[in-house]
Amino acid sequence: MSQPDFSHDGIRTARGTAFRYLFMLCALLSILTTVAIILTLLIDAVDFFAQVSLVDFLTGTRWSPTNEPIAFGVLPLISGTLVITIGSALVALPIGLLTAIYLSEYASDRQRAYLKPALEVLAGVPTVVYGYFALVYVTPAIDTILPVDLSTFNALSASIMVGIMIIPMVSSISEDAMSAVPDSLRQASYGLGATKFTVSTSVVVPAALSGIFSSFILALSRAIGETMIVAIAAGQTPRMIDLTDPAGMFLDSIQPMTSAMVQIGTGDIVGQGPAYKSLFAVGLTLFVITFVMNLISELVASRYREVYR
Amino acid sequence: MAADTGETPADGFGRVSRTKDVAFRLLALAATLVGIVSLAALLLNVAVDAVGWLDWQFLTNPPHPNPYEAGFLPALVGSIAIMLMIALVTFPLGVGAAVYLEEYADDGYLTRFIQLNIANLAGVPSVVYGLLGLGLFVGLFNIGYGTILAAAFTVALLILPIVIISAQEAIRAVPDSQRQASYGMGATKWQTIRNVVLPRAMPGIMTGTILALGRAIGETAPLIMIAAPTTVFGLPNSFFSKVSAMPLQIYNWASYPQTEFQYGVVAAGVVTLLVVLLTINSIAIIIRNRYQQRT
Numbered sequence: 001m002s003q004p005d006f007s008h009d010g011i012r013t014a015r016g017t018a019f020r021y022l023f024m025l026c027a028l029l030s031i032l033t034t035v036a037i038i039l040t041l042l043i044d045a046v047d048f049f050a051q052v053s054l055v056d057f058l059t060g061t062r063w064s065p066t067n068e069p070i071a072f073g074v075l076p077l078i079s080g081t082l083v084i085t086i087g088s089a090l091v092a093l094p095i096g097l098l099t100a101i102y103l104s105e106y107a108s109d110r111q112r113a114y115l116k117p118a119l120e121v122l123a124g125v126p127t128v129v130y131g132y133f134a135l136v137y138v139t140p141a142i143d144t145i146l147p148v149d150l151s152t153f154n155a156l157s158a159s160i161m162v163g164i165m166i167i168p169m170v171s172s173i174s175e176d177a178m179s180a181v182p183d184s185l186r187q188a189s190y191g192l193g194a195t196k197f198t199v200s201t202s203v204v205v206p207a208a209l210s211g212i213f214s215s216f217i218l219a220l221s222r223a224i225g226e227t228m229i230v231a232i233a234a235g236q237t238p239r240m241i242d243l244t245d246p247a248g249m250f251l252d253s254i255q256p257m258t259s260a261m262v263q264i265g266t267g268d269i270v271g272q273g274p275a276y277k278s279l280f281a282v283g284l285t286l287f288v289i290t291f292v293m294n295l296i297s298e299l300v301a302s303r304y305r306e307v308y309r
Numbered sequence: 310m311a312a313d314t315g316e317t318p319a320d321g322f323g324r325v326s327r328t329k330d331v332a333f334r335l336l337a338l339a340a341t342l343v344g345i346v347s348l349a350a351l352l353l354n355v356a357v358d359a360v361g362w363l364d365w366q367f368l369t370n371p372p373h374p375n376p377y378e379a380g381f382l383p384a385l386v387g388s389i390a391i392m393l394m395i396a397l398v399t400f401p402l403g404v405g406a407a408v409y410l411e412e413y414a415d416d417g418y419l420t421r422f423i424q425l426n427i428a429n430l431a432g433v434p435s436v437v438y439g440l441l442g443l444g445l446f447v448g449l450f451n452i453g454y455g456t457i458l459a460a461a462f463t464v465a466l467l468i469l470p471i472v473i474i475s476a477q478e479a480i481r482a483v484p485d486s487q488r489q490a491s492y493g494m495g496a497t498k499w500q501t502i503r504n505v506v507l508p509r510a511m512p513g514i515m516t517g518t519i520l521a522l523g524r525a526i527g528e529t530a531p532l533i534m535i536a537a538p539t540t541v542f543g544l545p546n547s548f549f550s551k552v553s554a555m556p557l558q559i560y561n562w563a564s565y566p567q568t569e570f571q572y573g574v575v576a577a578g579v580v581t582l583l584v585v586l587l588t589i590n591s592i593a594i595i596i597r598n599r600y601q602q603r604t
Contacts, residue, residue: 037441132575133355283436
């Protein structure tokens with residue numbers, strides 16, 4: 001949007017131009033940040049891959065950066081991340097979707113005014129607090145309630161906590177998508193004698209599907225990058241998982257990528273060794289995975305925005 | 310609403326669908342409440358555990374291996390110092406970027422690229438920002454492991470996208486008629502921004518920035534990555550002081566095996582952190598409500 005500039009005062013124009021470029025610089029800083037992230041990760045990751053082969057890193061099934069025999073296979077860490085992602089998805093996706101349906105289709109304006117901020121609080125609690133909750137309250141509670149043999153550090157309570165944390169991410173974006181569904185579609189369905197249940201599940205949800213899908217991806221990407229909950233409550237046992245054995249997956253200690261990074265970050269490893277540099281290789285892997293997921297989510301979301309406009 | 314025909318059809322079709330409808334409504338309501346109720350239960354637990362531990366001595370003592378003498382002061386002061394620095398860095402940068410994107414930029418490729426990039430940056434895991442801080446501020450600029458400056462710059466980059474996005478929304482909410490009026494009076498673009506747009510958008514910008522600071526104060530992973538010490542005994546006295554923060558201290562204490570720490574000292578730390586966070590968010594909400602009443 002360009003506005004006519006009636007000022008002929010040279011100094012004022014010069015100042016206006018100066019501010020324009022100053023503000024532009026601030027905006028460009030965001031691109032600079034992305035470039036800096038990629039460069040920082042790449043430079044040290046390249047150093048790492050000079051010492052450990054890329055193939056060993058991507059296909060190795062053992063992660064042991066400091067204890068002999070040293071091994072830098074990232075697959076056990078990806079397994080750990082996968083367990084947390086599956087676990088938190090089982091909690092957050094159905095609950096978040098139902099929440100979005102309730103808020104969009106059933107709740108009165110008054111209820112919405114209370115429920116939405118309350119849900120946002122779930123995403124606002126510091127993750128270190130969730131981690132502490134998982135370790136000292138959730139794990140002992142599950143241990144007493146369920147007849148299972150739960151380790152002190154386990155993927156189950158960490159997943160539940162990550163799941164609760166990402167509920168508002170699923171619900172708010174899905175609800176936006178459902179609210180964008182034109183009312184005429186609902187009215188047509190009611191006119192055919194459908195109940196609210198049928199309207200919600202057969203009309204609104206399918207119509208808002210791309211928005212819902214986008215919220216799912218974004219929430220899972222957040223779960224993959226979540227660090228403190230898993231660092232505190234999920235343990236530090238990098239291991240391969242067996243997808244056919246849910247109990248083994250969730251009841252014992254695991255180590256996701258982020259948790260491995262924290263372990264290296266808090267350790268006394270410094271200098272140029274591969275153990276320290278592996279931090280950046282894992283960081284790069286994490287960055288690439290979450291970046292691609294966020295991009296997909298953004299693309300899917302921008303598609304649905306165009307549909308009803 | 311479905312019309313009530315009085316008689317339920319003999320095949321029970323209407324009754325089944327109505328029962329399903331009610332059941333689904335209750336299920337959806339339960340799903341909406343389950344997260345809130347769980348969090349409330351956990352908060353209640355931690356508040357009860359903190360009783361007897363959260364006292365003046367806890368707030369004014371340095372950390373100590375003996376749980377009965379352990380305190381939170383260096384972490385509390387460290388967190389507040391980092392937060393103030395972050396505010397100083399992110400506010401001008403965030404507002405500047407938002408003003409550019411909303412007032413100056415055309416709808417070209419560069420603008421759309423910047424916008425997509427900001428949205429993507431908001432989704433980068435915080436631990437990755439920690440590596441950025443480690444490589445850039447600690448490594449390249451040599452600000453030093455775990456100093457206030459390194460911590461503040463790192464977390465500032467992390468919350469900058471959030472600040473920009475909320476500032477953009479605030480600026481967008483300023484009615485265009487006000488800008489036109491300003492131009493009509495012969496004001497330049499910069500004068501319009503300074504005298505009309507920014508004052509009008511300021512409450513919204515402040516609210517967004519303060520909420521982002523609330524997020525910043527809970528961040529732990531980036532501080533771990535730039536090797537901020539988990540336990541500091543003295544108060545920071547310069548920008549290059551090594552600094553701890555509340556979430557870092559909590560993380561450190563949570564690994565102590567003693568019950569006195571797990572269900573006492575840490576609980577007190579968690580409650581302190583949450584109270585500070587609540588205070589910050591309340592300030593943001595008060596600003597927003599004042600502003601809403603005026604318009």
